Amino acid sequence: MTDDEIIKLIRSGGKAMEAAVKSLYASTGQSMLRFFVYHGASAEDARDLLQETFVKIASSAHTYRGEGAAAAWMWQVARNCLADFFRGASRPEHAVNDDEWGTISETVADTKLPADAARSVDDCVLRGLMNFGRRDPERVYALTMQMDGHDIETISHHIGRRATATKQYLCECRKKLAPYIQHCTELLGP
Amino acid sequence: MLNSDFEDEQWLKVLAGSALRAEPRLIREAQALRGALKVYQQQLDEQTPVADDQQLQQLLFRLRREGAGLRAGEDFEVASFSRTEPLFRDIDRPKEAGSVVEPRKQIARRNWTWGLAASLVLTVAVMAQWAGFLERESEPQYRGSTAHAVLTAKDPESAAAELLAKFRELDGDPQSTSLGYRRFQLQVRPNAAITAYLRTRQLEPVVQEGTITIVVEPPRTK
Numbered sequence: 001m002t003d004d005e006i007i008k009l010i011r012s013g014g015k016a017m018e019a020a021v022k023s024l025y026a027s028t029g030q031s032m033l034r035f036f037v038y039h040g041a042s043a044e045d046a047r048d049l050l051q052e053t054f055v056k057i058a059s060s061a062h063t064y065r066g067e068g069a070a071a072a073w074m075w076q077v078a079r080n081c082l083a084d085f086f087r088g089a090s091r092p093e094h095a096v097n098d099d100e101w102g103t104i105s106e107t108v109a110d111t112k113l114p115a116d117a118a119r120s121v122d123d124c125v126l127r128g129l130m131n132f133g134r135r136d137p138e139r140v141y142a143l144t145m146q147m148d149g150h151d152i153e154t155i156s157h158h159i160g161r162r163a164t165a166t167k168q169y170l171c172e173c174r175k176k177l178a179p180y181i182q183h184c185t186e187l188l189g190p
Numbered sequence: 191m192l193n194s195d196f197e198d199e200q201w202l203k204v205l206a207g208s209a210l211r212a213e214p215r216l217i218r219e220a221q222a223l224r225g226a227l228k229v230y231q232q233q234l235d236e237q238t239p240v241a242d243d244q245q246l247q248q249l250l251f252r253l254r255r256e257g258a259g260l261r262a263g264e265d266f267e268v269a270s271f272s273r274t275e276p277l278f279r280d281i282d283r284p285k286e287a288g289s290v291v292e293p294r295k296q297i298a299r300r301n302w303t304w305g306l307a308a309s310l311v312l313t314v315a316v317m318a319q320w321a322g323f324l325e326r327e328s329e330p331q332y333r334g335s336t337a338h339a340v341l342t343a344k345d346p347e348s349a350a351a352e353l354l355a356k357f358r359e360l361d362g363d364p365q366s367t368s369l370g371y372r373r374f375q376l377q378v379r380p381n382a383a384i385t386a387y388l389r390t391r392q393l394e395p396v397v398q399e400g401t402i403t404i405v406v407e408p409p410r411t412k
Contacts, residue, residue, distance in 0.1 A: 018250055025249065029241030037238040047239055051249050058253055126226040133230065140230070147227045149206050171198035177223070184222070 003070035010061040021054060024074075032078050035158065038141040039082055049085055053078045072157040079160055124184035132180040139173045146170055247355035248348060255347075255368050315371070338375070338403035339393040342410075350374040350406040360384050373407040 001009075001023045009020035032053060036046035056077050064073050133140040138159060145155045156166035200212045204220035205227075239245075343349035350366065353376055357364035362378035369375050378384055380395060380402050388395045388402070395402045 017253070021250065021253065022246065025241060025246050029246070030238075033241055034235065034238050037234055043237055043239045047245060050241070050245070051252065054249050055252060055256065059256070121222050122225050122229075125222045126229055129223065129226045129230055140227075143205065143223075144227055144231050146202055147205050147207070147224055147231075170202055171195065174198055174201055181223070 003074065004066070007057075007061050007064050007070050007073075010058050017058065021058065024057070025054070028074065031158075035078060035141065036082060038144070039137045041082070041085065045085065049078075049081050052085075053081045056081060069153075069157060071154075072160070075157045076160055121184050125181050128180035128184055129177070132177050136176065139169075139176060142166075142170060143173050143177075244352065244355060247358075248351040251347065251351040251354060251366065254366060255374075337396055337398045338405050339388070339396060341391070341393060341404055341406045342408070343406060344409065346372050346374060346406045346408050350376060353404065353406065356387060357384060360387060369405065369407075373405065376404045376406065377401045378404070 001020070003024075006020045006024050009016040010024075011017075029050060032050050033046045036049045037043065041049055053074075057074055060077070064070065129140065142155055142159050145158065152163050152166050152170075155170070156163045159166060159169065161169060197213075197216060200210055201216055201220045203210055204212065204217050205224050207224070210217070341349060341353070354364050354366055357376070357378045360381065360383040362381065362384045364376055364378040367375045367377075379400065380397050384402065385395050388404075393404060
């Protein structure tokens, strides 16, 4: 069942809607739970967010006018639910703007690791990545999708950007991540 | 650490696991990140719940209860507040579930009206509870004489969803009906497996006209 068919069936209601919801749940449910956890939701909150997302998709399927991919629209609903959730809760970390990036680049790049932490490059990169993930979970989520071999179109649906912008976004991740792992990559040698 | 677009693309390809002829340092950097991402992914995946059948049943139960998707061409959220339409008439609701940005004033106005609506609902709920309390005081309840079993649960939605899923699994062709605030009626076709299951839940099945009826409700407040 394609995403467009799913939305069409959801609109028709009744048993057809239930079948469509089951199909959508099977194809997207786990990815959405993962998306919520990667963005800082607890397991319990992720379950609530998934339910909220599906209820919103079902109740507003008639507002989807077929402009753009159905999957992109459904992921937009998921992102809106996540944004609503974090508006209601106090989020421990926040997205970083360009000015803050400048400051981070200057301070973090010069940070020297304690001797025991630098035992391996892998540990060092992992620590840097975790810090980066706390600061900018969406970029780490996108990099994880890239690592898993998802195509640009799928990644673009999840992060709510056009395909060309997504490619640019992924390339920028290297630059954004650099201050967090630069001291590790020095250990990689010339 | 400024790099050309070409180098960034190579970096992304190595990150995705492609074997490339590229600058060794770039390959080492991307591979180190790939390794770290795998560990990070594993840690987060361990925290991620599984999209299981129980959650699907809860979701379907909620969709049935709220009638979502049944009114094609009608916004569910607007529909559920149709009785208070004059109060909400001036609110510009987001037209699409996909829209993200709402002006601050709009949010404040919406919060204010939600607050008012919540107060009204609370008042009505307290009055209804009080009326129910008075009624229960004057009329003793003989729970054993009713033609249905009652399951009291702190989370009646989940309990009802769980029962529904089990009844389906046991071929009971269950039907659910909302009886008002957090109360649900489940009707199921009896068979030996369902009777045995209900007894494990300390529910004595009463068969009436070929159906077992179970009412799931929250604990009564004193």
